[in-house]
Amino acid sequence: MHDLCFEGGWRWTHNFLLVIWLLVLAATPPKAEGYFLGDTKAVLNGCEDHWTLQDSAAMPPLFQMTLCVDIRVVVPGAWVAFSYSSVHAPRPELGLEGDDEALYGWLLRVRHRFPIRLSPKHWHRVCLRRDVAGNSLGLEVDGRMVAERTVIAGPIPPAGYLWLGCRPRDRPPGAALGTVELYLFRMWADLGRHGPCEDGTVIGWNAQYWGVTSPRGRQRDPALLCGETDTHELF
Structure with a gap:
């Protein structure tokens, strides 16, 4: 009789814990799956091809920000690496452009010119660093701070639209558009140093x-810096 009572109690406890576990799983939202694009680059021809940030990855308001992207100018000319715009803003809240003369950084719809030229055919790591409390906007190229501006303004508005490449409405002035490749577009909510x-x-x-608007805008290249990373690893 004692064994029967023990067995019944064990079954009741087991079933109760199973129900609780199923309820916990049902209440937990599924984790987004993806993989690190260590062997993949964006190939941006003029204003024809784009990468777009998915709706599920909205930009938060940031009081400190480090944004880095690797850029290779393949065909000289005017180009747009990326632009981030809020819903009704006609000009970018954040962005990076270039041509044969300079780099141009956008911050809160103001365009800043930096007299720095990227060498064609070579990869360059370009970083923008923004500190609201310090009223600063910094431009870093290949690990060296090359320019810093005083900008007195608030954080970048959240929940906008981020594009890699040139949108037709944001076409740079002039007829000759260049071709650029982008790699490792990354953003952090701090001003720290981050690994390659x-x-x-x-x-x-x-x-x-x-998301990629054209198959031509995405290309696998195992020779890229982080190409040996396991691109099938799920996060």
Whole structure:
């Protein structure tokens, strides 16, 4: 009789715990799956091809920000690496452009010119660093701070639209458009130093963040810096 009571109590406890576990699983939202794009680059021809940030990866308001992207100018001319715009703003809240003369950074719809030229055919890591409390906007190229501006303004508005490449409405002035390749677009909510293959915490170089408007805009290249990373690893 004692064994029967013990067995019945064990079954009741087991079933109760199973129900609780199923309820917990049902209440937990599924985790977005993706993989690190260590062997993949964006190939942007003029204003024809784009990468777009998915709706599920909205940009938060940031009081400190580090944004880095690797850029290779393949065909000289005017180009747009990326632009981030809020819903009704006619000009970018954040962005990076270039041509044969300079780099141009957008912050809160103001365009800043930096007299720095990227060498064609070579990869360059370009970083923008923004500190609201310090009223600063910094431009870093290949690990060296090359320019810093005083900008007195608030954080970048959240929940906008982020594009890699040139949108037709944002076509740079002049007729000759260049071709650029982008790699490792990443963003962090701090001003720290980050490893060459470290993924971003706000936005990462991960398949779950990005949609590509044309198959031509995406190309696999195992010779890229982080190409040996296991691109099938799920996050």
